[in-house]
Amino acid sequence: MTTKTSAAVCIDGWSGDLDTCPVRQVLDRIGDRWSLLLLLTLKDAPHRFNALGRAIPDISRRMLAGTLKTLEADGLIWRSVEATTPPSVTYGLTARGLSLIMALGPLVEWAFAQAPAILADRRRAGGAVSGVAIAP
Amino acid sequence: MTTKTSAAVCIDGWSGDLDTCPVRQVLDRIGDRWSLLLLLTLKDAPHRFNALGRAIPDISRRMLAGTLKTLEADGLIWRSVEATTPPSVTYGLTARGLSLIMALGPLVEWAFAQAPAILADRRRAGGAVSGVAIAP
DNA sequence: GTTTCTGGTCTCAGTTAGAGACTGCAAGCG
DNA sequence: CGCTTGCAGTCTCTAACTGAGACCAGAAAC
Numbered sequence: 001m002t003t004k005t006s007a008a009v010c011i012d013g014w015s016g017d018l019d020t021c022p023v024r025q026v027l028d029r030i031g032d033r034w035s036l037l038l039l040l041t042l043k044d045a046p047h048r049f050n051a052l053g054r055a056i057p058d059i060s061r062r063m064l065a066g067t068l069k070t071l072e073a074d075g076l077i078w079r080s081v082e083a084t085t086p087p088s089v090t091y092g093l094t095a096r097g098l099s100l101i102m103a104l105g106p107l108v109e110w111a112f113a114q115a116p117a118i119l120a121d122r123r124r125a126g127g128a129v130s131g132v133a134i135a136p
Numbered sequence: 137m138t139t140k141t142s143a144a145v146c147i148d149g150w151s152g153d154l155d156t157c158p159v160r161q162v163l164d165r166i167g168d169r170w171s172l173l174l175l176l177t178l179k180d181a182p183h184r185f186n187a188l189g190r191a192i193p194d195i196s197r198r199m200l201a202g203t204l205k206t207l208e209a210d211g212l213i214w215r216s217v218e219a220t221t222p223p224s225v226t227y228g229l230t231a232r233g234l235s236l237i238m239a240l241g242p243l244v245e246w247a248f249a250q251a252p253a254i255l256a257d258r259r260r261a262g263g264a265v266s267g268v269a270i271a272p
Numbered sequence: 273g274t275t276t277c278t279g280g281t282c283t284c285a286g287t288t289a290g291a292g293a294c295t296g297c298a299a300g301c302g
Numbered sequence: 303c304g305c306t307t308g309c310a311g312t313c314t315c316t317a318a319c320t321g322a323g324a325c326c327a328g329a330a331a332c
Contacts, residue, residue: 022251023244024173031167033320037160049279060321065280073261074254085328086278096250103246108159110239114232115158118210125209169289185310196290201311222297222309 029074030100034059034067039097042077046092076100165210166236170195170203175233178213182228212236 030036034056041047041055053064068091071077076097082088093101166172170192177183177191189200204227207213212233218224229237 022255023247025251026247026254027167027172027243028169031163033164036163050277058321060323061280062282062322063320073258075257081279084278089279096253099250100246103242106239106242107163110236111159111162114235115162117232118162119158121211122209186308194290196292197311198291198313199289202289217310220309225310 029070034063035071038067038071039076039093039101042091042093043098043101046090049089049091052091165206170199171207174203174207175212175229175237178227178229179234179237182226185225188227
């Protein structure tokens with residue numbers, strides 16, 4: 001289980017090294033706590049740095065800066081700096097970011113439809129409410 | 137940014153508390169490093185505990201046990217114990233788990249189509265290769 | 273003069289994931 | 303008989319990651 005053999009199972013029969021599976025690489029990003037939320041906030045309109053912080057109250061500046069940086073590196077958002085004083089930085093969705101949101105549509109619908117039943121099951125199953133919930 | 141006002145933005149205009157947004161709750165689960173991989177491994181056939189460990193070589197027993205537990209709590213997989221010695225435990229997909237995989241289809245297609253371009257951008261953008269990648 | 277705003281970075285603590293040892297029992301092998 | 307293997311997990315220790323909040327410098331409002 002610790003030997004990292006290649007040719008492991010992956011999504012849609014990807015048979016290469018696990019770390020190179022494209023779906024894994026993409027989901028690792030958008031599956032984190034903030035990326036998707038940021039993308040969906042930017043979907044309606046471009047936002048400035050602190051405006052994003054206000055729109056998503058429980059993100060820290062540190063994670064906001066870091067997540068924006070990786071989203072930009074992935075070409076999902078753009079970043080533009082206007083040389084005013086103080087310089088104002090604006091972020092917005094790229095075409096690729098928008099296409100990701102579109103691809104997410106069915107999943108979002110599924111989540112909305114299934115959420116009540118899942119939450120009921122989760123409650124019935126016991127206290128396992130957040131994360132992987134290993135016993136303390 | 138630290139005041140947790142409710143009525144924050146969420147997916148598809150969810151306006152309640154961020155923690156109750158159904159899409160967030162679902163994505164927090166399937167977005168983690170192992171849930172989706174496990175689900176897709178179980179899609180083809182039911183597996184026993186150690187068989188899953190062999191199919192996904194780089195998961196630790198600890199995360200395997202924990203992730204299976206939460207997937208079961210969410211009603212995405214079933215778990216059946218046969219009282220042999222030693223008892224053998226089998227896991228498989230439920231109908232709900234299968235419906236999630238179906239909903240994931242467009243996202244998987246998108247990821248496959250976009251992965252080369254994203255990886256190229258990521259390389260061009262610099263060393264930000266894994267995770268949020270805050271500078272050391 | 274003090275506060276507030278701009279976009280971030282830095283440091284410190286707390287939480288979390290991963291590695292690997294450990295449990296107890298049964299079967300296979302020499 | 304003794305050794306190893308496999309079963310399904312759990313336990314502990316350490317490494318990594320996350321969140322909270324201080325800090326920067328300049329400008330505008332009060």
